[in-house]
Amino acid sequence: MELTALPAFEDNYLWLLCDSTQALVVDPGSAPPVTEALHRLGLRLAAILVTHHHGDHTGGVAALRDATGAQVFGPAGESIPKPFTPVHGGDRVQALGIGWRVIGVPGHTAGHVAYFADDINGSPLLFCGDALFSGGCGRIFEGTPAQMLASLDALAALPADTLVCCAHEYTLNNLRFARAVEPDNTALANYQQQCQALRDQGKPTLPTHIGLERSVNPFLRSRQAAVSRSVKAHTGCTNDDVAVFAALRQWKDEFK
16 A cells, blocks of 8 residues: 655645555545645545545545546545545444544544554555644544544554644644643654654655654643643643643644
8 A cells, every 4th residue: 555645725734545446535625636646646535534624625525426436435524525424432434445443533523533553564544634633633623622632542543653634734743732731751852853844855754653652742742741831831821621722722823
């Protein structure tokens, strides 16, 4: 299997996973980058996985489905271009000959889902949309901080070697904030340097790994003493886990 990040818009990645003849694409907000890649590689589009309803993740779904006959999977509770196969957290679906576990990750949107496979080329693989970013997480538009914290807990519990395919190139901005929260985190400082070097070469910082994110991402570390102390010092919030997480998310929302 070959995994490719197709750039779209200003900072989106449309993830293409393919074997020698077929492909699936995740969150195709725009059809042309996918169509071009399929043509260049001589592939048939077999499936489309959608994590949530935002237009930069769904804008190309109808055109690609109509042109290729690909089966579309998307969250049951959200407005996805019809027809599509609705999925819920806990479901298992087959796409590209692979069994995918659907993980409900509400918070960014009310019905957001992620797709997890146990073994792609020897490693687990996660398509997480806008729930989790490298060094960050999605803004809470439709859910609650408690939902988002629970969603990130579920993703953080995946195997450490899980490849994490996020939908946006937000890493450097996220890491600037993470350093403000946790300035003494050596792993974070080293990772920031590595990511800056990749971007300087015009390369993506993604995919990342769950194990790495546990060590650098403040939103997966909000219960860690250093992070919670920093949040409390900055915001004056209480000791409650959800309150600390909510204050951390608000801090990021306002961070310049």
